[in-house]
Each structure stands twice: as C-alpha cells, then as structure tokens.
Amino acid sequence: MQAPSTLSEDSTTDIHVVRRDGSTTPLEINKIRTVVNWACRRIQVNSIALEAHLTTRLRPGITTREIQDNLIRCALDLCSPQEPDWRYVAGRLHIWSLWKDTKVSRGYQYGQYARTVQAKVLEGQYDRRILIYTPEELEIANTWINPDWDTDYDYAGAVLLTKRYLLANELPQEAFLTCALLIASVEAPENRLTWAHRFYEAIARRQISLATPILANLRIPNGSLASCFITAMDDNLESIFGSIHDAARISKNGGGVGVNLSRIRATGSWVMGKANASGGVIPWIKLLNDTAIAVNQGGRRAGAVTVSLDVWHLDLPEFLEMQAENGDARRKAYDVFPQLVVSDEFMRRVAADEEWTLVDPYEVRTRLGLELAELWGEAFENTYHKIEASLESEITLYKRVNARLLFKQVMRTQLETGMPYLWFKDTVNRANPNQHEGYIPGGNLCQESWSNVKPGEESHTCNLVSINLANLENEQREEICQIAVRILDNTIELTSPPFAASATHNAKYRTIGVGCMGLADWLSIRHLTYTRLQEISDLFEDIGYYCTAASMELAKERGAYPAFAGSEWSKGHLIGAKPVDWFLQHASQPERFSKLSQDIKQHGIRNSHITAIAPNTSSSLVQGCTASVLPVYSKFFYEQWAKGTVPIAPPYIRDNLWFYVENKTMDQKKVVRAIATIQQWIDTGISMELLFNLNAGVYFPDEPERCLVAVDIFETLMLAWELGCKAIYYIRTVQKDSFKESNEQCVACAN
Template identity: 35%
Template structure:
C-alpha cells in the first residue's frame, strides 16, 4: 500500500515526503564523513518506505513520524554504520529538545491569549477558548454531565500551536475525545462522532459552495444528484425512474438530526469507505447517501409505489434499524451496482477453471464482494501433469495467486479483497496449507491475506479421538485410478470410498500420518494465526435439502452459505472475424444477499411488522438490480 500520508506528533495528518528522510540521514552522515554516499542514503530510504508500506498494508494505519524515525534508526544500525546511527539518534534528541522549548512557548502564548488560529479563508485571528467551548457544547448535547469540556481541553491544549488551522483544531478535539473513551464512560465516542460530522459538514460546504443552513436542503440535494450523475458517480438512469420534483420531495424527508446519532466508528466508516467522495473531496453527506441508496433500491418497484418504498428504505437504514452490507451500501446509487455480499466457487483441476475462477474473484472483489473458493479438486504437490511425475506445484501456488488478487483488486482502496480458500483434511498438501500464514518457513509459500478453511469429515475426528492413523491422498490420482472423486462423497459413502482408497495399492501418492498429530498441528496453527476455519462437511451434507443434486464442498468467509457448488468447465475457444469467444459450461455458483436487523432498535412486534417486510423487499430488489 503506497504511503501518501503520515501523522505528525501533534496529531495532524500531512503529505508524506521521503525527501525529508533523505535530508535527515544526509545531515547525520555529514557530521561523520566529508561526502555523502547518495546511493547508500537512497537505499536506506527505499528500505524504510518498503517496510512502511508493508506495515500499512497489514495494519491499515497512518504511520507516525516517530515510527518512521525508529525505522531509519534501525536500518542505519543494521547496515553497520553505528557512528552514523549515533549521530542520527543525537539529531533526534536535539530536535526533541527544540520541540519541547517551542511547546513551552506555545503554552505561554495560549495562557496569555496571544496565540492565533488560521481560518479556512486563510485569515488569522486570536484563539478564543470560548468558541471552542461552544463547539464542544453543541457536540456534547445530552452528555454534558458525563463528558466535561475541561477534561477534553487538558488533552487538546497540548496539540495547539500558533497558527493552527481551525480544521486541525476540530480534528484534534475529536482525537482528544477518543483518548478519553473508557469502559466506564463510552459517551465520548458520541461526541467524537459529532465532531467528525461537523468536519464533514465544513468540508462539504466549502467544496459545494453552500451555506451551513443549506445542508440537506432539497435543492442542494438535487444539485448534488445532477453533478454526480454528470460525473458518473451516481446511476446514470436515475431520472428515468424519478422526476426532479420527486427527488425534491424525497429530500424533504431527510432527518439531519440523525447525523448526531452516529458514534465515531460509524462516521469513520462513512468517511473512509461508504460516502461517494472521490479523491477524498467531501461532497456527499451521510443522509444524502442513505436517501440515494433508498432511491436506487426502490427502482424495481411499480411507479406508483416507488417513492414511498424509497423513503421506507431511507427511514429504516438511516435510523440504523436495518444495516446494509458493504457491497449494497457501497454500490447502490452507482453505475457499478454489484450489490451481493458473498459468492462461493468450486474450482476444477485445470488451468482454464483456475484462471476463470480467479478472474471472477477479481471482478467480485473490484465491486466489494467477498468469496469462498473450494480448491480440493486441485492435484497435490509432486503429482503428475500429462504423465510427467512430480510436475505439479500443488495447491499453495494457486492460493498465492488468489492472495495477490485479493491484494491487487482492493475495491478502489476502500478495503482489501475478502477471499476464503478451502481444501480437505485428507489432501496431501494439508501441511503446506496449514503453514500458509505461520511466521516460519519459506516466504514464497505464504498467503497472509486470504482466509484458509479445512473441510473435515467425521471419520477424521473419529480417528483423532481413537488416536489412529490418517491417510493423505492426491485427489487427481484418486480420480485417475478409480474414475471417481473422493471429495464428491460424504458421510457413509465417503467413509466407504476412503477406506477403499487406503487399501488400493494402485494409489502411490499417499502418506500415512497420525491423526492426532495432524490435529495438533491444526490447533497450533489456529493459536498462532487465528486460522484456519473448520467446515464439518458430513454434518452439513446430511441436512442438505439438495443432496440429490450435488454436494456442499465448503462455505465462505461468513460461513452462512451452505449450498451446492460445481466448477464451470471449459468447452471451447472460437476465433471468428477478429474476435475470440470462450465458452464454458456454467457450474453452480452460490450468491449471498443479506441485510441485518438491529435488534437493539427493532424489538417490539410493531417494529418487527414494519421493518422485516422492508428488509425482505429490498433484498428482492438487490437481486433484480445486480449487474
């Protein structure tokens, strides 16, 4: 993940400038040597940036100045230049001393009322604590007894510097509130959320050139829709289903007060993920998002009912009675309306099927969906390919391709792809699979960004319990020798086939392990990494209402999809008149469309009768609207 921003010591988020690292290292070198080896300095900078990007990818946090300097210090020491590292440490210490002196000067200015703030217009004026208190009181309405201004101010004043912008002042107020959240007083999260909302309001007013009093006015919402449709951010055919008069009427239903009901984490999610504000230019606000989503999800309704249903969706979602999943909330109202949450695929043991599935995974990830992928058909490491023994690299290299796909297609930067991968506990690559996310071993066999799962039959657990042996097989060899696939069976039929495979001397690629040792490895991995998930295939398939039509091989990340799947199979590739047509026999792919009911807000019979039909109807519309 490319580093674009860093966090300063006072909490401000600023642009990342690698030249500052370069200059600081060069300054330390000049105190030791006459000349600066710029190639060496650049190498240190590159190493630091690489490590920062790796950390940002794994922890999704803005790196701090302190972290960057710690990394520089460590890299200098690791490279053996201890004298330069020492000078750099002394440089940091001197800078810290100067900052402390400056901080004392700032506090004196604050106490003597001569410190200035910079307004959004660029004009400077004297800092007034009374203005700050007024803003806080507005945000703290309803929580004044639990959350005191002076508590917040004691933290905030440590971040106030001469010339600080009013925008940064508001951000620092929000951060001070977050610092005060405790188990005994969680109300600070409400105040932080309201301050965050005020920041969004200020930015939207500036970017849309509107007054604060015009936020959520019907005319301004129509103007936003016109602008966003023109720019391609909103669904291009909105006005085929609604007149502008209807849009204005809908906007009159907006409840601005709801913005102050959202806690900090909710507003953060809005800002970072769900609001349609390309390039971080705040235009759309939370209630406009919910209304546009409602208008979009009502499109399949009959014209005479459409607006009424749109307002029902808006009301239920903006009041947090219904919670929409990421793809639905993210993509409703856009031209790329993939609204489903999860998909489940079954991959066959050939290149066409594998890459066809990976392309599908990329497209799903692109538009916010998650996916579960069953890889149990793929031959194991060392298996034959076209009669050449030992040619197969096994299932792990393909998992790494899927892992990199999840990283590369990251939903416009809103989040990494969410993909689970499943194989069987009897697969010969099971130990490699269990080590996918452990720290030890060859980095080329790791896949840290997928979610591994193991398909476990009852027979394995029985052998663990009885401390018996367990046999690992190559699925491809079983299919070649017997003409059947072991993974296609479950329960008693699986047990019978499995026992037959253990006795079949024609099967050469099999290994015998102690079942309990394999289970211990699984448990150890789960403790270390939190993975893998476990899918008890016999239990699921015994209650599968569609067992006559196939098999449930795996589930997906949320483990709520337990339905039959089968691979898509390549038929032919036809080149005709300068075009290429690739034909597949479509397999069974499962799609999950969901919404959540907030039982904290929906708990009376009247509320249930009102909300559940809306949720079910909007999910029906999700299916119709999906592209």
C-alpha cells in the first residue's frame, strides 16, 4: 500500500501566502509541519496523514488563516470512532489560531497579564474591582498562567470557549485568572492571593466549571452572576406585570427564570364581580412568551422562561395544549417551557385510577378563604378534600376528570413536545430546610434549583458551579468541594441582582448550587455501569458531606445565613431536611454525619441550599466531559454546526469504549434508579432528562418486533415519583425509522 504523500518544498516553490498582518511571504512548508507536529504531540494520531490531506488545498495568495482553517477541517475529516483523538488536534489548531490573532491585534500573547488588566479596565471590558490588586500582585498572578492548559480542549470545547466566553483580544487563561482574582477579591487582604491561586488552578485545570453567567459576566462591570431565578405571580395586575418586568431583567442578564402562575384565577372566573370575565392564565403566559423573545439576552439567544402551574388548576387542559399545533393560535405560547407542579395526592389517584378535581384558585380563595397554591403535604390534602366536599354548595367552577387519563394526556404532550416538565411539589417541600419561612412553588428553568418564593418580596436566586468528576482524583474530592462552596459564597457578594426581590432573597438565604458533571466518565474509567448503585451512592455521599461541611466551616468564619434560626438545619437535620438518624442508617460513614449535625446546630451553616446538579449540556463540551450525571447520549456522533459537522465523543472513549453505556438504548428505569440514589445526597435537585427509544427490539433483544409502549413510559415516570426524584426535565424520544447515527442532535438541546 502506497504511503500518503506529505508536504514538500518542491511542490510549493511559487506559492506566496498572506500573513495575518496583511504582509506577504513565500510559503515555508517547515512552518506548517512545525504546527502540525505541535498539534499532534502526545496524541495518538499520525501527523503525516494530516499533512497529506492538506497538500491539495494550497494555492497562491492563500492566507495563513486559511491554511490554519484547512488544517482544522482536515483534522475533523480524519476523526472517526476508530480515531476519535483527531478532534483534540483540531482543538489545538483552533487555539493556535486564537494565539496568533491575539498577538497580531495587541502585540503579545501570554506573559503580560498586568498590562492586559490595565488595558481592559480602561476599555471598560473589565470590572474596576480587579484593581484591588496591586501591579506587583498582578505580576505574581501572571506567573501562575500555564499556556499548555489551553491545549487540552477538543474542537467543540475550544470553539465554544472562544466564541461564547472570551472577550475581544482575551486569551483563555487570562479569562480564568481574572475570574479567580475577582472571586477572591472579597477575601481578607492577607489571604486574597492564596485563595485566588487555588481558585485559578481548579478552574483552569477544568476541575470546577463556572456556570455561564459567572464565566461570561463576572469580568464585565455590573454583571449578574446568578443562573437560576424563580418568581410567582399574585392574582392582581400589579404583581402580574411586576413579574413580567422581573423576567425581562433576568433575561437581559442571561439568566433563566421560573414563573409560577398557580394563584392566577382561571378562565371563566370573576373579574370585578363579573362572572365569566377572566381569560385565565394563558394570556399572561403569552406576555411572558413575547417578553422572552423581545429581551433576547443582548442578542445572543431568546430569553428562557419556564411557566409552572399546579395540577389542580382549572386551566390545566389548555395549559397542556398551548404548544400543540391545533387549536386557537391566539391561545398558544411556543417559546416558553411549561412545567407541571404535581402533588402526591394526584400521583396516588393516578396509581389508583381515581377521579381528580380541577378548580379555580380565585373561587377557593374568596369562598373558602384558602390560598391553595401555598399548601403542600398533609395541609394540602386536608384542604383539597374539604374543597371536594364543597362542590356545588360552595365551589361552582370546577371540572371532574379521571386522574390517570389526565396523566396520559400529560404523557402524550411530553412525547410530542418534550414537555411539560414534572416537578414533585411535596417531595421538594419535605426536603426544604426553610419551611419555617414559607414554601417552594415550582422549579427553575432546568429543574435543579429552587427555594422559598414570595410574590413581590422574595425571588429565588442561585449561583451555580459544577465539579468535573472526569478530571478529579479521589483524594482531591474534599478540597475541590471546599473550593466550589467558597467560590459560590463569594459570588453572592459580587453579583448585581437584577431586581429588589432577588437581592432580598440572596441576602436572606444565600442559596448556592454545587453540581457535578462527568459521572459517565468517572464510571467508565473505573469500568463501572449505572447499575452499580452502591459505588454511585458512596461517591455522592462524599460530595454531599464535603459540600455541607464546607458551608458549615464558612459559617464559623462568616456567620450563618440570616434565616438559619428555626430552619431544619438549626434542628440538626441535614441534606434534604432529613433527621440525622437517616444518615446513621444509610451512610457508609455515619459517624461524620453525626458530628456534622452537632457542628451545624452550634455554628450554623452559611448557605440554605448547597448542592444542585444542572444539565451542563454546553459547558460540559468546554469542560471536555460528559454532561451532568446522565449516561452519554452516544459514544460518537457528529453535530451540525454553522461551519460544518463537528465530532462529539466522551474524553476517555479510546480506552474505555465498552464502558460508556449509551443513553439512547438504555432502559430508563436504570437511569431513574441511579438519579434517585444520587438525590439522597443532593439537597436541592437534579436535572433528569429521560430518553425513550421507540424503535423495535432496542430494549427487548429477545423480542425483535417489540417496541416500547405507553405503559412502559408510564411505569418509568411513576417509578421516578415513588423513588423520591424531585423533578423530570425533558422527555426525549428517538423516533421510529429515524435512528441515524450521523444525525443525532440531543447533545445540545437541553440548553
């Protein structure tokens, strides 16, 4: 077999190239070969193959940037399931191009960090708070930068990092270092540089992933750093339009918002004493829908709003149909994300195939003096039975339906649109450590972060980071958890809340969300699967313990969150408001939880909510790991981007091919059991997507003609509730006859 031809000086003697600064020079093949060899260094690929693919693409007048782009395209073309590491070569070539562009633009690459800071502060790109550090301290920080860390990204990660997060004429390590310095700026002066160094290394080594608002907004003046917000509308115009205004301000700063509408009177209810005058919740949802489109995060993407409604609300059938293609177009809202707030009583009636009553909250409020939206657990059940006993005599605006048929309608809508999300209200509120201060009405956009909300007074606000399990050794677990908690507590001091109720909540509850990504990588490295529930439990027991203990230690240093007194934490209850006896029975190391309970009662805890696992779909590409804690969607596939197809694969696929279990063919009950196991150690929530493959024989290899049917999906959703999962995010399907490996798009849909 003939060896591939390589670049030669003879074939390119008459070719001149145009440099990035506009000057021309004869093409020097050795310079290209040097770049190729650098990009392929310590990667299991043959650099000669890349040279051979480039030969036919050289022409007189070609620019050096075009040569670089051609090298990138050649590397991507060589990428395959058998040789997946070419995507890292393409990533390095992209970074090389970034380095060169930056040098041409500003005259230098790395090595002059203090100069970069001064220039960007003058240009208004960097927050002036960075100047709390002296030039001498910035020079010390400059010595921490390791440019080699820029070369660890595959192509998808390198492109997302540079396009989405970097400012003009900024390099990756400068962005990470500036974030670390700003996060540490609230530390005591004598400790600032020490903590900044620890923060920088954790971020730059991709052991901790900053959520998009932090990484994108922290460096710029007056940036909002929170990822998650939840508001609730009261049943009056002032509250309704106030909530819409708040949603607009959140969207402007790139956050996602959940809006609960369960207090709003139903269609056909009374307005100013006139019967049948109310248009219900849909018109207000349409206003939120149009707000999300109009306030489009600075032109980057449409705003993101999830609207939640309790399962007893009379407008529920129309709520479920508002994204269907049929029906009145004036009652549709296609750009919001519907969320169903589900009670245990409803789920029990679904299981028992019993009737369910839909009611108008306004009539319940005015006739019986009860605010049904505020209630959960036993208080809700007693009130609901009282309402049902008052039908016709007191309550006239209602509808009786079969609970199971209603749930089937929910399932049908999920299979058609992926939504509504399911948020289990009683499960969440039982785990709420702040029951003494109120209740949680619904979930956030990604179904992992929530806390108390009071219309017009307190809006849930939460900052997020994620621990990258793919890049973490066991002995680093405690330190990284401590760093993650401290980073988030510091960002609370640095953020600019977008409205007053957000600022009030931030100060009162100090809610944070330390999440995880790369569980599929962690398992595959150890040759484990998602059925190894004990190993998964032990891992997240550690994470739950270390994060909770870190917040307690911060309380010793800085004081407990203001609403601590009377909370479940103050009673010695721990993760998920569970009594310490639960941990003594279920933890692999129970004695540490007993001591932690006593320490929290004595010293308090700094943050009311501490852990929450986000979907991380895009940020995991930057981090070079699998998203969140779910199985990898596919071992290898191509995603369609604007400039062509991009290969996507988990980081350790070459050596652990058989230990990456693909979610698209995995029994989702196994996923539910794994998430329920993790949920025991996570005090807020977990973004759990479920993915059902509708092709024949996927789940039943002994019955090649058998497909998944509705009862299989029904049983999976019921199992999630029974095992204590707090929410179900998107429902995804692989449709019949559309199972094409090269055209899978699920990896990016969660964001």
